[in-house]
Amino acid sequence: xxxxxxxxxxxxxxxxxxxxxxxxxxxxxxxxxxxxxxxxxxxxxxxxxxxxxxxxxxxxxxxxxxxxxxxxxxxxxxxxxxxxxxxxxxxxxxxxxxxxxxxxxxxxxxxxxxxxxxxxxxxxxxxxxxxxxxxxxxxxxxxxxxxxxxxxxxxxxxxxxxxxxxxxxxxxxxxxxxxxxxxxxxxxxxxxxxxxxxxxxxxxxxxxxxxxxxxxxxxxxxxxxxxxxxxxxxxxxxxxxxxxxxxxxxxxxxxxxxxxxxxxxxxxxxxxxxxxxxxxxxxxxxxxxxxxxxxxxxxxxxxxxxxxxxxxxxxxxxxxxxxxxxxxxxxxxxxxxxxxxxxxxxxxxxxxxxxxxxxxxxxxxxxxxxx
Amino acid sequence: xxxxxxxxxxxxxxxxxxxxxxxxxxxxxxxxxxxxxxxxxxxxxxxxxxxxxxxxxxxxxxxxxxxxxxxxxxxxxxxxxxxxxxxxxxxxxxxxxxxxxxxxxxxxxxxxxxxxxxxxxxxxxxxxxxxxxxxxxxxxxxxxxxxxxxxxxxxxxxxxxxxxxxxxxxxxxxxxxxxxxxxxxxxxxxxxxxxxxxxxxxxxxxxxxxxxxxxxxxxxxxxxxxxxxxxxxxxxxxxxxxxxxxxxxxxxxxxxxxxxxxxxxxxxxxx
Numbered sequence: 001x002x003x004x005x006x007x008x009x010x011x012x013x014x015x016x017x018x019x020x021x022x023x024x025x026x027x028x029x030x031x032x033x034x035x036x037x038x039x040x041x042x043x044x045x046x047x048x049x050x051x052x053x054x055x056x057x058x059x060x061x062x063x064x065x066x067x068x069x070x071x072x073x074x075x076x077x078x079x080x081x082x083x084x085x086x087x088x089x090x091x092x093x094x095x096x097x098x099x100x101x102x103x104x105x106x107x108x109x110x111x112x113x114x115x116x117x118x119x120x121x122x123x124x125x126x127x128x129x130x131x132x133x134x135x136x137x138x139x140x141x142x143x144x145x146x147x148x149x150x151x152x153x154x155x156x157x158x159x160x161x162x163x164x165x166x167x168x169x170x171x172x173x174x175x176x177x178x179x180x181x182x183x184x185x186x187x188x189x190x191x192x193x194x195x196x197x198x199x200x201x202x203x204x205x206x207x208x209x210x211x212x213x214x215x216x217x218x219x220x221x222x223x224x225x226x227x228x229x230x231x232x233x234x235x236x237x238x239x240x241x242x243x244x245x246x247x248x249x250x251x252x253x254x255x256x257x258x259x260x261x262x263x264x265x266x267x268x269x270x271x272x273x274x275x276x277x278x279x280x281x282x283x284x285x286x287x288x289x290x291x292x293x294x295x296x297x298x299x300x301x302x303x304x305x306x307x308x309x310x311x312x313x314x315x316x317x318x319x320x321x322x323x324x325x326x327x328x329x330x331x332x333x334x335x336x337x338x339x340x341x342x343x344x345x346x347x348x349x350x351x352x353x354x355x356x357x358x359x360x361x362x363x364x365x366x367x368x369x370x371x
Numbered sequence: 372x373x374x375x376x377x378x379x380x381x382x383x384x385x386x387x388x389x390x391x392x393x394x395x396x397x398x399x400x401x402x403x404x405x406x407x408x409x410x411x412x413x414x415x416x417x418x419x420x421x422x423x424x425x426x427x428x429x430x431x432x433x434x435x436x437x438x439x440x441x442x443x444x445x446x447x448x449x450x451x452x453x454x455x456x457x458x459x460x461x462x463x464x465x466x467x468x469x470x471x472x473x474x475x476x477x478x479x480x481x482x483x484x485x486x487x488x489x490x491x492x493x494x495x496x497x498x499x500x501x502x503x504x505x506x507x508x509x510x511x512x513x514x515x516x517x518x519x520x521x522x523x524x525x526x527x528x529x530x531x532x533x534x535x536x537x538x539x540x541x542x543x544x545x546x547x548x549x550x551x552x553x554x555x556x557x558x559x560x561x562x563x564x565x566x567x568x569x570x571x572x573x574x575x576x577x578x579x580x581x582x583x584x585x586x587x588x589x590x591x592x593x594x595x596x597x598x599x600x601x602x603x604x605x606x607x608x609x610x611x612x613x614x615x616x617x618x619x620x621x622x623x624x625x626x627x628x629x630x631x632x633x634x635x636x637x638x639x640x641x642x
Contacts, residue, residue, distance in 0.1 A: 023493050026478060027513070031491055041488040249487070256482065262431055262462035267535070268455030268483035313470030 028312070049317065052310045056323035063330045064108070068100045070338050102233070106225050106292050107333045107347070108326040109236050113289035114296060115303025115325020116243060116318065120282040122304055123254050123316050124275060125187065128362075131304075132166070132286040133297015135191025139198035140169025141290035142221060146202050149217050149229070150209045158229040159236075159291035166287035169194050170279065223296035223348020225333050232291040239288040246281055247318045250274065254316040296348045298355035299325050299332075305362060380407040380538045380570055381442040381457055383428060389436035390420075390427050397423040398594040400437070405587075410561060410571045412585035414578050416615055420594040421574045422463070422543055428572065429460040429541050441539075455483035459532035463543040467516045473527045474512045477502050480534030498534050506530035506560060522553025529560055540564060542573040546580065558584045578614070582606055582630045590614055606630040612638060 025031035025044060033042040068080045075083060075092045082088040083096035118131040132138055144165025145158040176190035202221055206214040220227040247254075253274045256264040265271050286300075303325030304317075310324075311317040329347065332354065336345040384404040390397055398420040405411050405428075413421045426432045428439055430446050438445045441457060449457075459480070467476055480502065481495045503509050506526045516524060525545060532540055542561070546554040562584055565571045575581045581588055582602040590598040590610060597613055598605040603623075611619050616638050622631040 023491070023496055025491055026474065029491075038488075040492060042491050043488065044490040252482070252485075252487070256479065258468045259479075260462060260466060262426075262429075262460060263465055265431060265451065266429065266455065266458075266460035266462070266532075267479060268452035270451045313468055314475055 028314075046312065046314060048312050049315070049320065052307070052317070052320050053323060056307075056310075056320055056327060060108070060323055060327045060330065063327055063334070064104055067104050067107070067330050067334045068096050070334065071095070071100065072341060103225050103228075103333070104330065105237070106228055106233050107329045109233065109240050110225070110289045110293040110296065111299050111303065111325040111327070111329025112322040113236060113240050113243070113285045113325075114299040114329070115307075116240075116247060116322045117282040117285040117289070118300030118325070119304035119307065119316060119318065119321040120247065120254075120278050120285075121300075123257055124278045124282070126258060127188065128301075128305070128308075129188055130191075131297060131300040132282060133295065133300045134195070135169075135173050135188060136193070136195025136198060137166045137169045137173075137191075137283060137286045138290055138295035138297040138300075139195040139202070140172075141166040141287045142295045143198040143201040143205070144168070145229075145291055145294075146205050146217055146221060149220070150205055150213050157231060159232045159288060162291035163284065163287035165198070166283045166290065169198060170283045219346045220294040222346045223294040223351070224346035225293050226344060226346070227294075228292055232288075236288045236292050239284060243281055243285050244319070244322060246277075250278060250281075251316065251318055254278065254318070255314075258316070293329075294346075294348060296329070296351055298348075298351040299329055302328050302351070302355050302358055305358070380568065382407055382440075383458070383539055383570065383572070384440050385424075385427070385437060386440060387437035388424075388427055388434050388439060390423050390432060390434050392423055392432075396435075396594070398427075398591075401594075401596065403589060403596065403599070405570060405572055407570050408565060408568055409586040410565045410573070410584060411587040411589060412581035413572065413574045413589045413591060414576070414581045414614070415591035415597075417576070419591040419614075421591050424591070425541055425543050425572065425574045429458065430454060431460070431462075452483050455535065455537070457537055458539040458541065459535040459537040461528050461532055461540075461542045461545060463547065465528050469517055471516050472513050473508055473516060473519070473530070474499065474503065476516055476527055477508075477530045477534050480531040480536075483535060498536060502530040502533040505533055505563070520553065521549045522556040525549060525553070525557050526560055529557065529564075533564065538569060540569050540571045542571065544574050544576060547576060554580065578606070578611070579632055582632070583624070583627065602630055603628060611635075 023031065023033070028047055030045045030047060031042055032045065033040065035041070065077050065080055069075050069077050073091070073095050075095055079088045079092050080096055083092045086093055086097070088096070121130050121132055121135070122128050141162040142165065144161040148158050148161040172194045173187070173191040176194065177187040206217060206221070216227070253269050256267055256269050257271070257274060261271050304321040306324040306328070307317040307320035311320055328351070332350040333347040336347050336350045339345065382404065385401050388401040389399045401424065413424060415421050423432070427434055430439070433447065438447070440446070441449065446454060477499050481498065485495065503512055506529055508523070508527060508530055511519065511523060516527060519527060529545070545561070546557050549557065558580060561571055561573065585602055588598070588600065588602045588605055589596060590605065592614055598610050606621065608619060608621055611617060611632065617635050618638050619635040620633045622633050624631050
């Protein structure tokens with residue numbers, strides 16, 4: 001081709017004076033660049049992702065103030081802010097700090113963990129139905145944790161049991177889908193079957209114990225923030241922080257896992273290894289979250305769906321999904337606490353009542369068009 | 372963009388390569404060397420093992436025996452990312468996540484050259500621009516991949532592999548779903564890339580296009596190599612019969628000198 005020498009001479013001139021050439025970030029991105037001893041470094045921030053994350057964070061903070069303010073005793077929003085620093089009256093301090101704040105933390109962290117686990121599993125399977133809740137991992141974690149709560153000769157802490165249950169369910173699902181991998185319906189159907197079996201095991205465990213014990217465990221088996229085993233929240237917070245960091249480190253690989261394996265592999269992604277890492281992360285987050293709130297799997301579907309509908313299709317909206325999950329869980333538990341007060345609706349039931357129609361809407365609505 | 376000279380191109384070859392698909396041994400004891408800076412076409416009937424061979428060359432599947440050598444080193448031992456700076460692959464019927472634009476797709480080609488703290492350099496910008504221009508896609512840069520014609524879409528995918536800046540490019544049936552005009556678009560781009568110092572290997576099911584656009588032909592049947600060399604010397608009536616069980620008349624293209632298949636018909640072995 002004749003034009004090539006001309007083009008390359010222009011380019012050589014450019015590389016001789018790199019500072020003269022302005023680097024235009026790709027359309028829709030901000031580029032942060034700096035020079036370090038490792039040479040020129042740069043990070044791209046997608047503008048829309050920044051807007052979406054800031055917006056979701058704002059909505060989450062607003063919802064949190066509402067959450068702390070409303071209930072059997074209403075505390076005015078300004079008093080809530082004062083109470084957070086112990087500067088309100090004794091009653092408000094107690095209600096906000098001792099009663100509502102720990103539960104808010106539990107709601108936010110479980111919501112974020114379920115949604116993060118959801119978007120990881122969906123990306124892994126390239127199927128938006130493939131969330132841990134649907135492929136039986138929630139139910140596996142619940143069955144194991146219930147076994148430890150109702151005390152059938154097992155006295156391991158619920159988080160450890162939930163993790164073991166989540167892992168067992170994942171191994172079973174993958175084993176039963178053997179050969180067909182994580183893509184396709186065989187995997188989903190196997191997961192639904194595994195989930196049904198573990199759901200039955202949970203009921204069986206509850207049927208065998210004294211009615212009072214079963215009653216105490218019941219809200220938790222449908223998903224509730226009212227019966228948090230001690231220590232489970234601290235473990236979840238730790239797991240969530242590590243999980244978010246790991247997910248962000250995997251973000252570039254996750255973006256490429258949306259392509260076919262051959263394409264991702266051709267672009268330098270170790271597909272098998274990344275898959276395993278993403279799967280382990282998703283299973284661990286699910287187990288830790290179930291240990292706190294029981295199976296609220298619907299959040300794993302709704303959170304990522306909100307995040308994706310707000311975000312562009314360029315990447316996998318990891319932090320947006322986590323924020324959306326936290327927001328949904330906080331609002332759902334707020335509704336559960338206040339709507340029929342003094343009766344409390346377990347958060348798992350609220351998310352199911354809202355999430356069911358939501359799921360139908362996703363299936364029925366016309367495909368959105370991209371431009 | 373620097374255009375590597377032929378002598379600097381890495382060599383790709385296999386040594387008694389054996390591969391299976393499931394329980395079935397597809398190829399066995401294959402020794403090939405791919406000529407650097409040339410277009411090689413791998414042809415043969417359905418199920419002859421040509422796509423399996425390409426998958427082996429690209430390290431998508433692990434061989435059961437033998438090795439694939441890149442510059443004399445076993446590719447199984449190379450880190451995935453390092454391999455991706457040497458060898459680009461366009462799989463059959465590649466699918467992009469919906470809503471991606473042409474430029475966004477091409478940017479993914481820079482992946483092996485980037486890192487967490489090296490997400491967009493002057494070099495990236497320059498190479499993506501070059502890939503857009505080389506594939507003739509400047510006018511379509513911001514168009515969604517879903518909205519392109521088959522030929523434009525395939526050129527966008529090839530542009531992604533151009534942005535990967537690898538000396539080796541492997542294509543699996545790059546024109547199988549395209550009409551004639553779009554096929555020519557893709558083949559001319561491939562030819563252009565080889566002229567600019569890339570080694571191209573493509574699996575083709577169409578022997579006629581292989582004759583026209585390949586410098587080197589590898590003809591396979593039942594996992595074995597039947598013939599290897601420049602199309603003008605290796606394509607014979609016997610070869611066409613061996614590969615596809617058809618008779619034909621061979622002519623020479625008056626413009627390019629490449630073999631032309633005419634009057635292709637079924638072999639009447641038993642009358």
